[in-house]
Amino acid sequence: xxxxxxxxxxxxxxxxxxxxxxxxxxxxxxxxxxxxxxxxxxxxxxxxxxxxxxxxxxxxxxxxxxxxxxxxxxxxxxxxxxxxxxxxxxxxxxxxxxxxxxxxxxxxxxxxxxxxxxxxxxxxxxxxxxxxxxxxxxxxxxxxxxxxxxxxxxxxxxxxxxxxxxxxxxxxxxxxxxxxxxxxxxxxxxxxxxxxxxxxxxxxxxxxxxxxxxxxxxxxxxxxxxxxxxxxxxxxxxxxxxxxxxxxxxxxxxxxxxxxxxxxxxxxxxxxxxxxxxxxxxxxxxxxxxxxxxxxxxxxxxxxxxxxxxxxxxxxxxxxxxxxxxxxxxxxxxxxxxxxxxxxxxxxxxxxxxxxxxxxxxxxxxxxxx
Numbered sequence: 001x002x003x004x005x006x007x008x009x010x011x012x013x014x015x016x017x018x019x020x021x022x023x024x025x026x027x028x029x030x031x032x033x034x035x036x037x038x039x040x041x042x043x044x045x046x047x048x049x050x051x052x053x054x055x056x057x058x059x060x061x062x063x064x065x066x067x068x069x070x071x072x073x074x075x076x077x078x079x080x081x082x083x084x085x086x087x088x089x090x091x092x093x094x095x096x097x098x099x100x101x102x103x104x105x106x107x108x109x110x111x112x113x114x115x116x117x118x119x120x121x122x123x124x125x126x127x128x129x130x131x132x133x134x135x136x137x138x139x140x141x142x143x144x145x146x147x148x149x150x151x152x153x154x155x156x157x158x159x160x161x162x163x164x165x166x167x168x169x170x171x172x173x174x175x176x177x178x179x180x181x182x183x184x185x186x187x188x189x190x191x192x193x194x195x196x197x198x199x200x201x202x203x204x205x206x207x208x209x210x211x212x213x214x215x216x217x218x219x220x221x222x223x224x225x226x227x228x229x230x231x232x233x234x235x236x237x238x239x240x241x242x243x244x245x246x247x248x249x250x251x252x253x254x255x256x257x258x259x260x261x262x263x264x265x266x267x268x269x270x271x272x273x274x275x276x277x278x279x280x281x282x283x284x285x286x287x288x289x290x291x292x293x294x295x296x297x298x299x300x301x302x303x304x305x306x307x308x309x310x311x312x313x314x315x316x317x318x319x320x321x322x323x324x325x326x327x328x329x330x331x332x333x334x335x336x337x338x339x340x341x342x343x344x345x346x347x348x349x350x351x352x353x354x355x356x357x358x359x360x361x362x363x364x365x366x367x368x369x370x
């Protein structure tokens with residue numbers, strides 16, 4: 001159905017002004033009713049400074065690659081955008097997101113990223129309290145760093161309420177619901193994210209994680225395949241396929257997928273550790289030990305999430321070493337601990353008293369594990 005077709009003439013003094021005025025013209029033409037507050041929010045969504053806008057776009061491009069190097073570049077460009085225009089809420093939100101995702105995408109130290117992400121998210125909300133992206137990055141800070149699932153849930157709901165077409169807010173909201181054990185609701189929200197941006201490999205990969213946490217490995221594998229079909233070099237898609245295939249007993253496929261994920265990840269520890277875990281599970285103890293030793297050696301010169309070593313130790317069924325590494329992960333505020341209550345790989349330890357104590361210390365004891 002064609003909603004709007006019209007030529008639009010304006011003096012080309014500023015591309016950003018043209019984009020803004022064109023948005024209002026289209027909204028008016030299709031009789032889209034926006035509240036005065038929403039009109040103001042739309043008007044303040046982007047900066048009027050072309051250089052700041054350019055740096056924001058560069059930051060977004062690099063963040064979408066989700067590797068350690070690209071995350072660092074995203075932080076650099078978002079920072080330049082906010083330096084030029086300190087009131088640029090969307091750039092502050094992008095910066096907060098890069099900081100918040102740094103420990104996940106780039107093995108950044110969460111103790112360093114936490115205060116930076118929190119401050120940037122606060123700037124985003126202060127600059128534009130009605131910006132959906134500002135609230136969804138606040139949710140990420142609550143979730144990954146503060147381990148406050150309830151506050152994260154509220155922030156993601158606010159983000160979706162402010163912009164029902166924000167696919168990334170839906171994606172993060174769906175994942176948070178999954179972490180709370182509300183898997184059917186999570187699936188519905190993730191389906192919405194994928195419908196809003198069907199060509200985003202990230203949303204399909206996140207949908208795979210949500211299905212995986214719901215113990216639906218078949219759907220998780222299918223969702224991962226969709227992500228890979230869109231972008232064959234998207235490492236997260238390959239990693240999701242690997243963990244789904246592991247649950248399905250397709251060991252060879254899983255090992256191949258994890259090797260591919262490691263190759264495209266830019267050095268992220270997650271696919272490496274997951275491969276070490278699987279090698280240990282299938283009895284290749286020596287190979288798993290080599291992966292563990294490699295990560296331990298790397299941790300002496302840079303931050304490597306202790307969760308990575310705990311996971312391989314889990315595969316080796318060395319529970320004393322598992323809890324030693326989990327204790328280190330707790331001390332380091334390792335963001336990967338948020339997966340403990342719902343990730344099937346940890347089901348074997350759910351009845352272990354020490355595991356329950358750890359979940360309670362993290363504040364996860366109220367989170368459903370199924």
